[in-house]
Amino acid sequence: xxxxxxxxxxxxxxxxxxxxxxxxAEPSTSAPIAPxxxxxxxxxxxxxxAPxxxxxxxxxxxxxxxxxxxxxxxxVADLDSMLADSSMDISLMDSI
Amino acid sequence: MFINAAMIVLGKxxxxxxxxxxxxxxxKYTNRILASLVAxxxxxxxxxxxxxxxxTPAEQYNKDNEQNQSQEQNQLQEQNRLQEQxxxxxxxxxxxxxxxxxxxxxxxxxRERLRNANDNRSREELKIKTKxxxxxxxxxxxxxxxxxxxRVELRENRGIIEFDASGNIEAHxxxxxxxxxxVEQAETARDFTTIHSELKDLWVKIRLExxxxxxxxxxxxxxxxxxxxxxxxxxxxxAITRLENEGIDTTKLKEEAAKFDRIVADAKQNxxxxxxxxxxxxxxxxxGTVSDANAAREFIRQGDxxxxxxxxxxxxxxxxxxxxVNEFRKLxxxxxxxxxxxxxxxxxx
Numbered sequence: 001x002x003x004x005x006x007x008x009x010x011x012x013x014x015x016x017x018x019x020x021x022x023x024x025a026e027p028s029t030s031a032p033i034a035p036x037x038x039x040x041x042x043x044x045x046x047x048x049x050a051p052x053x054x055x056x057x058x059x060x061x062x063x064x065x066x067x068x069x070x071x072x073x074x075x076v077a078d079l080d081s082m083l084a085d086s087s088m089d090i091s092l093m094d095s096i
Numbered sequence: 097m098f099i100n101a102a103m104i105v106l107g108k109x110x111x112x113x114x115x116x117x118x119x120x121x122x123x124k125y126t127n128r129i130l131a132s133l134v135a136x137x138x139x140x141x142x143x144x145x146x147x148x149x150x151x152t153p154a155e156q157y158n159k160d161n162e163q164n165q166s167q168e169q170n171q172l173q174e175q176n177r178l179q180e181q182x183x184x185x186x187x188x189x190x191x192x193x194x195x196x197x198x199x200x201x202x203x204x205x206x207r208e209r210l211r212n213a214n215d216n217r218s219r220e221e222l223k224i225k226t227k228x229x230x231x232x233x234x235x236x237x238x239x240x241x242x243x244x245x246x247r248v249e250l251r252e253n254r255g256i257i258e259f260d261a262s263g264n265i266e267a268h269x270x271x272x273x274x275x276x277x278x279v280e281q282a283e284t285a286r287d288f289t290t291i292h293s294e295l296k297d298l299w300v301k302i303r304l305e306x307x308x309x310x311x312x313x314x315x316x317x318x319x320x321x322x323x324x325x326x327x328x329x330x331x332x333x334x335a336i337t338r339l340e341n342e343g344i345d346t347t348k349l350k351e352e353a354a355k356f357d358r359i360v361a362d363a364k365q366n367x368x369x370x371x372x373x374x375x376x377x378x379x380x381x382x383x384g385t386v387s388d389a390n391a392a393r394e395f396i397r398q399g400d401x402x403x404x405x406x407x408x409x410x411x412x413x414x415x416x417x418x419x420x421v422n423e424f425r426k427l428x429x430x431x432x433x434x435x436x437x438x439x440x441x442x443x444x445x
Contacts, residue, residue: 069421070328072414075321079314079407085247086310086400088189088240090299092233093200096207096226096292 178250185246189239196232203229226288230279230295234272237299241265241272244306247313256316259384261309268302301385304392308380311399315374318367318406325360325413332356335424344427352420359416363409370402 068074206225210218245265247253275291275298282288332353336346379392386392 068418070324070417072321072325072328072410072417075317075324076407076411076414079317079321079410082247082310082314082317083404083407085243086307086314088243089303090193090196090233090236090240091200092292092296092299093204096203096229096288 182243182246185239185243189236189243192232192236192239196229196236199225199229199232223283223288227279227282230288230291231276233295234276234279237295237302238269238272241269241302241306244310245269248309253313253316257309257312257384259382261312261384264305264384265309268298268305271298300389304379304386304389304396305384307396307400308377308384308392311374311396311403314403314407315367315371318363318403318410319371321410322360322364322367325356325417328417329353329357329360332420335428339424339427346427349420349423349427352416352423356413356416356420359409359413363406363413366402366406366409370399370406373399373402 203222203225206218206222210222212218245262248257248261248265275295278287278291282291336349336353339346339349373395376395378395379386379388379390380395381387
């Protein structure tokens with residue numbers, strides 16, 4: 001009979017271990033891999049996705065993904081904004 | 097089984113134990129069967145965690161999707177934070193510029209009054225207004241430098257400039273702060289004239305140097321853009337081929353693609369010349385400071401023109417790309433999608 005109780009304790013322990021094995025995985029620090037293959041699909045309805053970049057300190061409005069599928073508008077706005085900043089001038093007098 | 101265990105924990109005699117005491121052989125068989133069952137459950141339970149931990153492809157997809165969304169959200173937050181920081185710098189610049197222009201007008205009026213009246217009161221007033229004009233001019237120069245320092249120090253721009261551009265800008269800010277102290281202490285017309293002259297010289301230097309730094313970053317970004325559109329060009333060709341395979345007439349689409357390629361080729365040629373010009377960096381030392389003002393001015397003048405031209409061409413390329421995408425969508429009508437990476441997708445819907 002003792003054997004039965006020992007086994008019960010072992011079962012409980014095993015279930016606990018099972019729970020540990022089932023805990024949610026730690027979030028990975030590596031970037032998710034985007035699919036790189038080229039595929040042809042028929043009748044697909046997925047909308048094009050614009051890249052999300054952190055490189056735009058321009059204050060320029062971001063175009064919706066469907067209007068800027070390659071993110072080129074955003075890049076150009078950034079270049080434009082940089083040019084504008086470098087052109088800032090100060091109207092100092094010739095002499096005082 | 098659990099009732100039995102619970103009874104033992106509570107210090108009571110369990111029904112099974114009672115049966116064992118009074119049962120005999122049948123009870124022994126029951127116990128053996130029970131023990132076998134428990135052993136089987138035990139062995140199975142050892143695998144329960146492993147089995148539960150194995151994810152189905154759908155679960156894996158959902159998890160990846162959630163991670164992607166979370167990453168995109170973080171990037172978006174970072175982008176918003178940077179835009180907010182930039183907005184604050186820009187707002188400060190606009191305020192200082194407005195105040196400087198007001199101070200300049202007031203100074204000009206005070207100078208005019210002194211010319212007309214030529215009395216002590218006007219002289220004293222002009223002194224105050226000159227101080228104000230100079231302080232406001234310095235403030236505007238500092239806020240201009242702060243914007244460009246912010247640009248240079250941005251995470252994605254780090255490492256593009258080989259020398260310490262940020263340090264050079266910081267040194268100019270310190271010079272300007274010291275100049276402000278001099279303005280506060282100035283008393284005579286000669287003091288003011290000297291400071292004004294120093295400020296003008298410094299501004300010329302600052303303008304050349306900061307334009308040089310921005311120019312280096314612009315070159316890097318323009319080249320990155322051109323590499324990106326090379327990939328886009330490949331996707332465009334793929335799109336045309338897929339449509340042709342579906343029996344769709346792609347004549348107009350090919351024309352749009354050819355226009356795009358021509359603009360990009362022009363931009364590349366221009367960018368190559370700009371890169372060569374910046375490699376020589378006439379008038380600037382290897383540390384990024386002005387070594388010969390005249391040569392630097394000429395280099396910046398040429399570089400500025402070429403970079404403006406490249407940016408214009410890149411804008412045209414982006415616009416032409418839109419024409420291509422619109423034409424592609426019209427032809428494909430959702431029948432064909434050509435997908436590349438997550439950042440470069442053409443779809444026909």
